[in-house]
Amino acid sequence: MGDKVLMKGNEAIAEAAIKAGCRYFFGYPITPQSELPAYLARKFPEVGGVFLQAESEVAAINMVYGAAGAGARVLTSSSSPGVSLKAEGISYMAGAELPAVIINIMRGGPGLGSIQPSQSDYFQATKGMAHGDFRLCVLAPSSVQEAVDLTMEAFEIADRYRNPVMIVGDGMIGQMMEPVEFKKEVDPEKLPQKEWATDGAKGREKNVITSLFLDPADLEKHNWKLKGKYDRMEENEVRYETYNLDDVDTVIVAYGTTARIAISAIELAAEEGIKVGLIRPISLYPFPYDIIKKTAADVKNFLAVEMSTGQMVEDVRLAVEGQKPVYFYGRPGGMVPSPEEIVEKVKKIGGGSR
Amino acid sequence: MREEIIMAGFGGQGIMSMGQLLAYAGMKEGKEVSWMPSYGPEMRGGTANCTVIVSDSRIPSPLSSRPDTLIVMNLPSLNKFAPIVKKGGTIILNSSLIDSEVKRDDVEVIEIPANEIANKLGNSRIANMVVLGAYLTHHKIIDIATVKESLKSVLSERHHNLIPLNEKALDRGTEIV
Amino acid sequence: MKLIAGYPDSLTDKPFHYCPGCTHGIIHRLVAEVIDELEIKEETIGIAPVGCSVLAYEYFDFDMQEAAHGRAPAIATGIKRVHPDKVVFTYQGDGDLASIGTAEIVHAANRGEKITTIFVNNAIYGMTGGQMAPTSLLEQKTTTSPFGRDKNKEGYPIKMSEMLTELDGSSYIARVSVHDPKHIRQAKRAIKKAFNTQINGEGFAMVEVLSTCPTNWGLNPLAAIEWLKENMISTYPLGDLKSSGEVD
Numbered sequence: 001m002g003d004k005v006l007m008k009g010n011e012a013i014a015e016a017a018i019k020a021g022c023r024y025f026f027g028y029p030i031t032p033q034s035e036l037p038a039y040l041a042r043k044f045p046e047v048g049g050v051f052l053q054a055e056s057e058v059a060a061i062n063m064v065y066g067a068a069g070a071g072a073r074v075l076t077s078s079s080s081p082g083v084s085l086k087a088e089g090i091s092y093m094a095g096a097e098l099p100a101v102i103i104n105i106m107r108g109g110p111g112l113g114s115i116q117p118s119q120s121d122y123f124q125a126t127k128g129m130a131h132g133d134f135r136l137c138v139l140a141p142s143s144v145q146e147a148v149d150l151t152m153e154a155f156e157i158a159d160r161y162r163n164p165v166m167i168v169g170d171g172m173i174g175q176m177m178e179p180v181e182f183k184k185e186v187d188p189e190k191l192p193q194k195e196w197a198t199d200g201a202k203g204r205e206k207n208v209i210t211s212l213f214l215d216p217a218d219l220e221k222h223n224w225k226l227k228g229k230y231d232r233m234e235e236n237e238v239r240y241e242t243y244n245l246d247d248v249d250t251v252i253v254a255y256g257t258t259a260r261i262a263i264s265a266i267e268l269a270a271e272e273g274i275k276v277g278l279i280r281p282i283s284l285y286p287f288p289y290d291i292i293k294k295t296a297a298d299v300k301n302f303l304a305v306e307m308s309t310g311q312m313v314e315d316v317r318l319a320v321e322g323q324k325p326v327y328f329y330g331r332p333g334g335m336v337p338s339p340e341e342i343v344e345k346v347k348k349i350g351g352g353s354r
Numbered sequence: 355m356r357e358e359i360i361m362a363g364f365g366g367q368g369i370m371s372m373g374q375l376l377a378y379a380g381m382k383e384g385k386e387v388s389w390m391p392s393y394g395p396e397m398r399g400g401t402a403n404c405t406v407i408v409s410d411s412r413i414p415s416p417l418s419s420r421p422d423t424l425i426v427m428n429l430p431s432l433n434k435f436a437p438i439v440k441k442g443g444t445i446i447l448n449s450s451l452i453d454s455e456v457k458r459d460d461v462e463v464i465e466i467p468a469n470e471i472a473n474k475l476g477n478s479r480i481a482n483m484v485v486l487g488a489y490l491t492h493h494k495i496i497d498i499a500t501v502k503e504s505l506k507s508v509l510s511e512r513h514h515n516l517i518p519l520n521e522k523a524l525d526r527g528t529e530i531v
Numbered sequence: 532m533k534l535i536a537g538y539p540d541s542l543t544d545k546p547f548h549y550c551p552g553c554t555h556g557i558i559h560r561l562v563a564e565v566i567d568e569l570e571i572k573e574e575t576i577g578i579a580p581v582g583c584s585v586l587a588y589e590y591f592d593f594d595m596q597e598a599a600h601g602r603a604p605a606i607a608t609g610i611k612r613v614h615p616d617k618v619v620f621t622y623q624g625d626g627d628l629a630s631i632g633t634a635e636i637v638h639a640a641n642r643g644e645k646i647t648t649i650f651v652n653n654a655i656y657g658m659t660g661g662q663m664a665p666t667s668l669l670e671q672k673t674t675t676s677p678f679g680r681d682k683n684k685e686g687y688p689i690k691m692s693e694m695l696t697e698l699d700g701s702s703y704i705a706r707v708s709v710h711d712p713k714h715i716r717q718a719k720r721a722i723k724k725a726f727n728t729q730i731n732g733e734g735f736a737m738v739e740v741l742s743t744c745p746t747n748w749g750l751n752p753l754a755a756i757e758w759l760k761e762n763m764i765s766t767y768p769l770g771d772l773k774s775s776g777e778v779d
Contacts, residue, residue, distance in 0.1 A: 004381055006374070006377055006381050006387070006389070024609075024612065024613060026608075026609065050612045050613075052608070052612060054605065054608075055634050055635070055637075055638035056634055058602065058605075058634075058635075059602070059605040059638065060605075062599060062602035062606050062609065062635070063605045063606070063608050063612070065596075065598075065602075065605075065606050065609060066596065066606035066607060066608060066609025066610040066611075067610065067613045068609075069596045069609075070609065070614055072613040074609070088599055089599060089602070092599045096596075096597070172390065172417075175390065175391055176389060176391070176416050177374065177377060177388070177389040177390075178388050178389070178416075179381040179386075198576045198594035198595065198596055198610065199576070199613075199614055199617065200573050200574045200575065200576065200593075200594060200617050201572070201573055201593050201594045202573040202574075203573075206591075206592055206593050206595065207594050207595075208588045208594070208595050208597070210579075210588060210595075210597035211597065212585065214586075257416065260415045260416060261414070261415040261417065262414075263414035263415070264414040264415035264419075267414065336417060338417075338419040
């Protein structure tokens with residue numbers, strides 16, 4: 001530990017899971033995240049982990065449900081169409097309060113879409129994953145190192161709230177190589193016992209893992225309890241980064257790899273004397289509304305940049321509360337916005353050179 | 355310093371590993387690096403390309419829309435990427451496989467008969483190392499010695515017997531610039 | 532004085548919600564008795580399905596997980612891979628196992644998951660109100676096959692047990708019935724063998740239990756027993772369909 005290694009995002013996330021003490025993976029092959037399961041299939045035997053390729057995405061997420069309910073730290077990964085199939089199981093996990101980490105290396109959609117990078121699952125991840133009144137904690141890394149750090153943290157957050165946590169990366173995060181450092185290593189044997197887990201009712205009352213509450217009064221109570229957890233997440237788990245916010249006209253809001261492209265755009269704009277800053281949401285749920293709202297007082301306008309036709313931009317508008325105009329620039333379908341295009345858009349919305 | 359490089363050629367010309375080697379060596383020298391492959395169906399048979407960025411500070415976009423340097427190993431790659439090279443940038447091309455002119459007068463063009471040199475060394479597959487050696491002599495962003503030290507980490511173990519040959523190819527590359 | 536009959540330790544004292552004449556209660560009790568006799572109550576984790584037995588976790592007095600519809604074998608796989616030394620079983624109906632969960636049961640069996648499945652086949656969807664099941668008999672009238680199941684339209688009663696015997700990963704597959712005391716005793720033997728197959732680490736084990744649904748069949752409990760005997764057994768023959776022979 002401590003040494004830097006050059007790793008592909010997908011493999012780095014897999015190694016991060018091992019370092020976080022995760023020893024169980026259930027998944028189904030899909031591009032562009034295939035290196036992640038392949039890495040674990042290779043590495044898990046060395047650490048006594050269990051890797052199982054399931055017959056379907058649906059089966060995989062239910063294996064995760066079973067393993068999580070049995071008290072294990074467990075991981076699954078997929079890409080957009082596969083996550084849609086997993087949605088059912090994720091709803092059940094949220095309902096049964098099961099912690100697990102789900103990786104979505106997003107690709108273009110809808111339907112089979114493409115295999116190129118995309119951010120078109122923002123709505124799915126943050127708002128409409130599946131039926132029922134629930135939320136996932138959603139984290140969006142913009143570098144391989146951050147993918148490592150957030151994956152390790154995701155297991156802690158999942159356990160803290162007994163709730164699934166999703167890491168969303170676009171295909172670029174999965175495919176690119178950058179130096180990473182694994183800052184700590186968790187011994188799975190030393191993780192705190194989960195007293196609620198079903199591991200055999202020896203010397204205790206039986207435990208039941210369920211999302212079924214037939215009596216509406218019971219379910220309402222359960223719903224408010226879950227809401228309480230989401231409120232605590234909103235209080236404690238908001239993560240974001242700001243860049244160059246002093247004395248700027250336009251603030252770009254972008255997450256993941258797009259935020260890095262936005263920084264290139266900001267550098268480019270600066271060459272022309274155009275002052276642009278960035279707010280990069282790291283947690284997509286809970287969304288960093290407050291910093292955006294606060295910033296609105298000091299700038300002319302906002303520009304949301306996404307690899308989609310406009311999803312996160314709705315949260316930016318909610319945050320700005322009509323104080324300033326919010327514009328959008330997006331490239332969907334697996335296309336990636338260039339810094340030059342972003343600068344053009346900044347000029348067009350009159351974030352104006354001084 | 356921030357150097358953005360696009361490397362491109364046929365699949366099988368060692369484009370991806372050339373990029374990884376450069377990124378790895380950059381990391382070893384304590385620099386910020388990123389390596390971004392093109393991925394998808396075109397990974398097999400078609401053109402392969404990757405973007406490597408080496409920098410003294412945090413790297414913003416891991417993609418490059420106006421690279422400082424283009425290293426191209428075949429003609430389709432030259433046609434595809436030559437127009438986006440930064441004004442005043444560099445194009446290093448494999449003249450063994452590219453006999454067409456670069457239609458730009460605002461970039462420096464370096465022609466390396468990489469396949470011929472590699473063949474003389476006994477293995478056409480090390481043409482990539484000849485070019486890399488030439489590039490790093492022209493652009494001293496990373497020490498060739500660091501690149502040599504990195505070979506062991508980047509090449510898979512079954513190719514470790516080829517390390518001396520790779521080193522020789524890197525050296526030949528340094529001599530022709 | 533020797534107590535020769537009692538209430539199984541592995542059942543809670545919560546009264547069953549099942550309809551009069553439904554045989555789920557008998558099957559629950561058989562599972563509980565077997566778990567008591569094998570002294571594995573503290574080692575057992577059960578998975579309840581979606582269907583009439585969705586509340587099985589309220590009746591079994593050991594650790595339980597409630598599954599999404601059809602997914603119990605996947606959940607069992609997850610649990611068993613985390614706790615290979617524990618006993619894991621699924622309790623599933625015909626809609627759950629033979630329709631929406633076909634992939635999960637086939638692949639769990641094919642992997643030779645060391646789990647036990649109790650498959651309750653009553654040839655109809657009970658909880659949702661008497662719709663046609665994949666195991667409904669030809670000509671059987673249900674709310675979604677009001678003129679009788681037509682093989683040309685709805686295909687044939689699916690024989691899950693026979694299908695699973697073909698898989699190399701399955702070790703013990705039996706079909707039993709609970710329509711009279713003799714068959715109930717045979718059913719218990721099979722259930723015990725299915726748990727022992729798991730405990731001995733052999734592979735996947737399943738017992739299909741033919742069961743009644745008087746409410747949705749539109750019959751009184753006695754007539755339902757007769758209907759099972761007269762109609763179901765000819766389509767679903769009883770006996771050990773596959774047995775490794777190493778456990779009894």
